[in-house]
Amino acid sequence: MVRASRGMAVANALRLLPAELFARLDRPGPHGSAAEVRTLPAAVRRFLRHPRPPVLLGCVGALAAVRAARGPWRARDVGVAGAAVAAQPFVEWSVHRLLLHARPGSRLGAVGYQLAGYGHEQHHRDPTSLDTMFLRPREVITGTAIAAVPALLGPAWAATGTLCAGLGVLAYDWTHFLLHTRVPPRSAYYRRLWRGHRLHHYRNDQYWLGVTSPLGDLALGTNPARDAVPLSSLAHGAERI
Numbered sequence: 001m002v003r004a005s006r007g008m009a010v011a012n013a014l015r016l017l018p019a020e021l022f023a024r025l026d027r028p029g030p031h032g033s034a035a036e037v038r039t040l041p042a043a044v045r046r047f048l049r050h051p052r053p054p055v056l057l058g059c060v061g062a063l064a065a066v067r068a069a070r071g072p073w074r075a076r077d078v079g080v081a082g083a084a085v086a087a088q089p090f091v092e093w094s095v096h097r098l099l100l101h102a103r104p105g106s107r108l109g110a111v112g113y114q115l116a117g118y119g120h121e122q123h124h125r126d127p128t129s130l131d132t133m134f135l136r137p138r139e140v141i142t143g144t145a146i147a148a149v150p151a152l153l154g155p156a157w158a159a160t161g162t163l164c165a166g167l168g169v170l171a172y173d174w175t176h177f178l179l180h181t182r183v184p185p186r187s188a189y190y191r192r193l194w195r196g197h198r199l200h201h202y203r204n205d206q207y208w209l210g211v212t213s214p215l216g217d218l219a220l221g222t223n224p225a226r227d228a229v230p231l232s233s234l235a236h237g238a239e240r241i
Helices: 002-015 019-025 040-049 053-069 075-100 107-125 137-153 156-180 188-202 215-220
Strands: none
Touching: 019 137, 040 053, 040 156, 053 137, 053 156, 075 107, 075 156, 075 215, 137 156, 156 188
């Protein structure tokens, strides 16, 4: 009975997401350029002032509250968290390659292009624009509402999985933004991410698909030498490398 009432509550929440709500949460801007940001504290402030990231932070906080309400962590939860960390580079690679870079040459490609490909293409045409940088509230809230169903109705480890997924998305959104700022790389790991993402934008968008980790590119063959691939059609602008 309790699970049924929880399911009805989630279904009702999904029906109460009018377009007006998304419009209020996703103010059109302009929001400026990531290239204006030169220090890490300034990046944190800019991230939090933009209307989109706080929505994602709130949704991840909601998933954390659901997990906390499900009781203490157990051995299976630790395993789920470890699996989520291991899967992150490959999930990220797959979403980036198959969805964000979908093109309308086929029926499936047309669906992907409509869902995310078009918006990501605009990001490639102006990589530092904060108008197209972050995940949209419509995507974030809808995804969170769907994820809340197994988190509330399934076993506790399912709530752990949804929280880990939310944290992975947050890590992606923050790292992606930071890579487009002018905050200088200070570690070898971040420098590798920074260089790879610039090659993705200004050399060839079919390669260097990792954002939070280069592991997917290393394992799946999309980390070639810079001069081994030609300039792609989306590689344009003063920062071609």
